[in-house]
Amino acid sequence: MSILEVNKLTKVYGKDDAQVKALDNVSFTVEKGEFVAIVGASGSGKSTLMHLIGGVDRPTAGRVMVDGMDIFTQNESSLAIFRRRNIGLIYQFYNLIPTLTAEENIILPHLLDKRRPDPEKLEEMLSLLELTDRRHHLPGQLSGGQQQRVSIGRALINDPAVVLADEPTGNLDSQKSHNIMELLKLFNRQYHQTLLLITHDEKIALQADRILTLEDGRIIRDEAVRA
């Protein structure tokens, strides 16, 4: 069974004359442990696709199955709980809670569940992210790269079924960008973490197993990357 199944997904914004079809009948599947890059020009529907898979937006038509579960059949509260346990989101602008420390930001999905993560696992995560000595800092006291590492930690702490990353390196210089990509690949290879990455950077896309190309809300290419 595929970990992610996107079926005839359509999203229309606006009404009547001002209608924009952001996604048009998009279908594809992703297997567990796959690293898929989604590329396309701006306005091609990349972010819309990611928001729909992430369950933060609702489609006009179509289905998204995550780990065998049709996510849009759930009501808002249970979708929120599903999201916190099964989906990890990484944004271009980190989107951390400024009043919480790095560690608290990372374990936020657990905190919302009123659970504590396994301490060993947290230590492992912090050391992988190279944030062990920064764990009690607030986001404002961290560099851009560190902040992005925190947001990666937040996305991964729950071993989600799917991690969605929207231009995770878009706001970083090339050195930091390289580090972040290495980190994401590490999680993908070592922990078989399914990863969907949105980018317009071809070099980054080429590091994935497979590239989906979007244009005007449709998939125009779906090809495996030769290693």
Add this chain to the structure above:
Amino acid sequence: MKSITANLARSQLKNNRKRTVVTIIGIALSVAMITAVFGFSASGINTMRNLAGEENLSNYRPVLVSLSAVLGTIIILSSIVVISNAFRISASERMRQFGILKSVGATKRQILKIVLQEGLFLSLVAIPAGMIAGLLVEWLGTSIGDALLAPMNKLLNTGLSIHMQFVLSWESLLLALCLSFATVMVSAYIPARKAARIPAIDAIRLTQEVKPTGRKPRAHKLVRLLFGFEGTLAAKSIRRSRRSYRAMVVALTISVVLFLICGSLDAQLAMAVNQTYANIDATSILTFSVNQSDSGPLDADSMQALTDKLKEYPDTQLYGVGIDGTHTIRISETALTDTMLSSYEPGQTEDGIILLAPDPEHYAELCQLAGVPVGSNILLNSTQLVINEKQTEFQPVRFSGQTLTVYHNGTATALPLDAQLTGTQVPQELLFVSEAALIVVVPDTEAYMYVWLGNSLDTTGFTEYAETVMYDFRQTYTSFSVTDITAVTDMTRSLTKLITIFLYGFVAMLSLIGLTSVIAAISANVRLRAREFAVLQSVGMTTSGVRRMLALESIMSAFKALLYGLPLGTLAMYLTYRSVTIKDTYQFIYPWLTAAEAVAAVFLIAVIATQYAAAKLRKGNIMDVIRASEGV
């Protein structure tokens, strides 16, 4: 383990310490007012219980309870507007945060909980503080009230004294606690529900608050002409963020309305006090009367003896006058002036006429003034009426030296008028003792009542002396009274002062709440709009230009508050005048001074707010601000 929602709520409060403090003050003031109102109500009920007895309490309780219900409702409603605004600002600042939380799986309930918990934390500090302050206000109020009531108790001298007591009523404290808590929670719930409802994706993009409503914010051409480009921007941003300014406008409007009502009530009370003993230069009023249905007139000789006896008290002058109100007259239209006819229609029935017999000394003065020999009848041709809402003094009778026909128990008597006195010639003492339009001084009239206006250096001593003297002169069917005017005026003044203090205290507290809301709104505005200001500066607007824009925003809001507040206040003032005063007793005077004070106070608040905003404008690198607001 602490819950994450509580943690987030607390960190928001800690992070915006200043706003937290302002919000706490706002809540505490509201709570203080609610507590004080209920406290005064409890104290009032207690006073009534002591005064009227337990069995009569049911007559008074509804009045006090409904009065405090009305005041309480005003306070609670304006508190909700103001406090809710503080929570709305706090929530809209974190809209993006809520979006992030939602995207990592926070439910609606959890978002709602964060904002409500913020309210809970604030309540924990603000409500006890407010209740203590409220009890303090009650204690202070009842102490002042009791002190002011003291002269009245002394005066009434009936063994029945009125006391205001500080009452610690657990019922009213509990009620205040519940209502205060409900007020805070409702205030927090309104914006919390809205924040929780916004879809995660909109919250992250931060599109909700600035979403165009389809209506383009437009500024009037006049604004541009008067205030330039900054004015246009100011007007537009007020229109765009109507809600931020609504709390400020509502709070200021309510303050203006209440201030005007207070000013008007105050003026009316002062007028009532002055009216009663307006032009009388006297410290005591003494009366000695006989019931005319049971007995004949008072004996003139013994009255003369009484007058002489009263005069024996050192440093005391007396103006005595005998009053005979037992005669009637059929007056014809031709005998009256046009002014009199305009407000009076001579009917078929008989009208009253008052005959006065002043003491010989003062009678002689009157004769001299009128230029007639002693023994003459003198018409006092002066009266006052409210005509066209204006107190007017005029001559009621067309005097021609005529002879009037007066009736006493059906017998007609001729009353020749030898002379008249008009306007200021008529002694105020004589106008004071009789309120009729027709008054004639007749030296040998048979009086049923004697009145003395006394002027003594030692009023208290004279009052006691007069009481003993009159007691000795009393006969069957007679009654007498001695009134110490100084004490009465003192008492009325004290009561007026008491009421004024309470009214203005109430207004002052409401205005304070208004001011906290203004400051909260402005500081949040400056923070939320840092990026907008930075963009404006990056395209070349100077810092003073931005300041000017902010100043104009405050001033325009103040103007708006006055635009609503002044007409509403005037209407309310007129309504209280109508309901409080007996019709036509005294005219409605627009308290221009109060209105001017209100205008000045509102603009002062606007200026303070602007200064505050200007101080808040950080002088940072423009691009840093633009970049910073894109990130976290």
